[in-house]
Structure formats: structure tokens, C-alpha cells
Amino acid sequence: MAQEDEDIMTPVVNIYSELKELKASLNVLTVDLNTAKNELAEQKSLIHELQKQLKESPKVAFTASMSATESTHRGPFSDETKLIFDKVLTNIGNAYDPVTGVFKAPVKGVYYFRYSGSAFSSHDMGLSIFKGTTRFVSSYEYNSGERNDLMSNGAVMELNVGEEVHMRLWIRSWIFVDRRYNYSTFTGYLLYPLDSTSV
Secondary structure: OHHHHHHHHOOOOOHHHHHHHHHHHHHHHHHHHHHHHHHHHHHHHHHHHHHHHHHHOOOOEEEEEOOOOOOEEEOOOOOOEEOOOOEEEEEEOOOEEOOOOEEEOOOOEEEEEEEEEEEEOOOOEEEEEEEOOEEEEEEEEOOOOOOEEEEEEEEEEEEOOOOEEEEEEOOOOOEEEOOOOOOOEEEEEEEEEOOOOOO
16 A cells, blocks of 8 residues: 555656756747747838838829820921920829920939820821930831821830930821820839939
8 A cells, every 4th residue: 555655646757857848948939939029120120111211212203195176196297306295194293394395304213114106097107215315215107008006115214313205206207196085195104213322
């Protein structure tokens, strides 16, 4: 009987050893929790900084068409001619001038520009985007014999502050100007700004 009582009183496990292991596990969990807290704080700080940058980032975007009291066309001209898209549909940041037809970059950055052109097919239609005095991208539609011709093109440009972008109509070609539907348009917007240290 004494032997049975002794067996009952003898612990099956070493309580002190188990407590030691539990304490070690708790320490590991505490370290992991603190690491997670620090990472979360860093993420929150990064999100806050990105939100601040987004809020402070310049907003630049425009779309313009050409105004007319009746549907007509511009051209054909004997010389290549700058197109004036004087009917402003959007001009956030006011970087596009509807009087001169010129976009002037307000900040150094990467921009996207696009145009669309429509014309009756009895004449050719040629359009180009110019960066300063340099032709950047173009489209040309020969007299197709169809009723209407349509074209579009676009490009990404890196611009410094003050650099200019505009559209030109090719020599001996024309473009349709409608009074309501804005078939022929010029669009541009800032994708993202670049600072002086950007590569």
C-alpha cells in the first residue's frame, strides 16, 4: 500500500522543466509579437508617407477638341500647320493653353499624350505630336475612298519643366472639326513626377 501511495505522489512530468520550456516559448512569442508590432508601425508610416506624397503630387491632365459653329474641316494647307485645340474639355492644372495649342510641362516628369483624328476620305490626313521642335509620333491616312477616316496615336514622354508639346497637321492634309461630338481630340496627363535625383 505504501508503494502505491508513493507511485501516486510521484509527478508524471517534471513541472519545473515544463514551466521552463513554457517560459522560453513565451519569450519567443513576445519577441515575435514585438517584431510584428514594429513591422506594422513601419508599414503604417510608409502608407502615411505615400498618402502624403499622393496628396502633394501635382495634378496635370487635359483633353481638348476644336470648336466650330458648324461641322467643317481644317486644311488642307500648303505648309505643315500647328493645330489649335481651343475647345477645352478638361484642363486640370492649366498646363494646356487653348489659345496657342501648346502644353507646357509644369513639373519634371513622365507624361502620356494621345490624339485622335477624323476626316472625310476625299483628302489625306496626317497628324504628329511634337516635343518642342522635334516630331515625336505620327499617323497618316491616305485617301481611302471610304466615307470617313479615323486615326489615333500616343506616346510617353519625359519632360523637363517648361518643355512644350503640341500637335501639327501635315502639309496638304485636313482634319474634320465637328460642332458637337469631339471626334478629333488632343489629350495629355502626368503619369508621375521626377525629381533631380531620379534616373
